[in-house]
Amino acid sequence: MKKHALVAAIIAAVALTGCNKDTKAGDAKADDKKAAVSKVINEKSTEMQKVSFVLGYNTGKDLKMVDEQMDLEVFYKALKDGFEGKESPLSEDDVKKLGEAYEARKKTEAEEKLKQTAAKNKVDGEKFLTDNAKKQGVQTTASGLQYKVITEGTGKSPTANDGVLAAYEGKLIDGTVFDSSEGQPVPFMLNQVIKGWTEGLQLMKEGGKYELYVPAALAYGEEDLKEIPPNSVLIFQIDLKQVLNAKAVQAEQQKMQQEMMKQLQEAQANQ
Numbered sequence: 001m002k003k004h005a006l007v008a009a010i011i012a013a014v015a016l017t018g019c020n021k022d023t024k025a026g027d028a029k030a031d032d033k034k035a036a037v038s039k040v041i042n043e044k045s046t047e048m049q050k051v052s053f054v055l056g057y058n059t060g061k062d063l064k065m066v067d068e069q070m071d072l073e074v075f076y077k078a079l080k081d082g083f084e085g086k087e088s089p090l091s092e093d094d095v096k097k098l099g100e101a102y103e104a105r106k107k108t109e110a111e112e113k114l115k116q117t118a119a120k121n122k123v124d125g126e127k128f129l130t131d132n133a134k135k136q137g138v139q140t141t142a143s144g145l146q147y148k149v150i151t152e153g154t155g156k157s158p159t160a161n162d163g164v165l166a167a168y169e170g171k172l173i174d175g176t177v178f179d180s181s182e183g184q185p186v187p188f189m190l191n192q193v194i195k196g197w198t199e200g201l202q203l204m205k206e207g208g209k210y211e212l213y214v215p216a217a218l219a220y221g222e223e224d225l226k227e228i229p230p231n232s233v234l235i236f237q238i239d240l241k242q243v244l245n246a247k248a249v250q251a252e253q254q255k256m257q258q259e260m261m262k263q264l265q266e267a268q269a270n271q
Contacts, residue, residue, distance in 0.1 A: 040053055040057075125215065128233055155243070157202060158190055164190065185242075206243055211236070213233065
């Protein structure tokens, strides 16, 4: 399948450089302004016209995900020529070299964009923490972790080697929620989470609810996790329900897995 070398290179470029757009950002834009409805087909269109429309429409959406700079005029003409069986002016070797060059360029562009994002997030994060430290009720530890007590607990506090049962919600400093237990407590060990959680949860007592402001250095640093961009300061609201030992955490995790499997089986049975 040598003739598809460029297609493979484009797919690789998408995987390596993260060309796929943030769906949350896309959804937000869609909410702000509804896209115009296509008028290519209507109720009087034939079956094959509708089939052709679906194929073209879906291809167009996929191409935009790959590269918004796609030359549609050239694409339309190439599509027609390929459909009509005309010979390509590009040899297999030309296509291979083109694919390699395209993939390399997209990777370089993505790396540069990531550096810029990391630099901006570092500046924005430092400013946020500086301003946040001045707010009433916010306390800062020696490591730079900031926290605010929403509800003080009355039970025992966990150690770094303990486990806990806790509900949480995590968001970026712009308010974007990237993770949540949706109010349900989940079990985990304190030595298996980010440093900000390991430290912050040890400040809490059972029954307590804190808001943690975690510097990037105590979270994921320069790592790009898509939902969590590099150098992101993270905000967590954590509700500590219970301190557990390792055996109890394992038991709770197994219980959760069994419940999830049960729900999956029930959903499949109802299909």
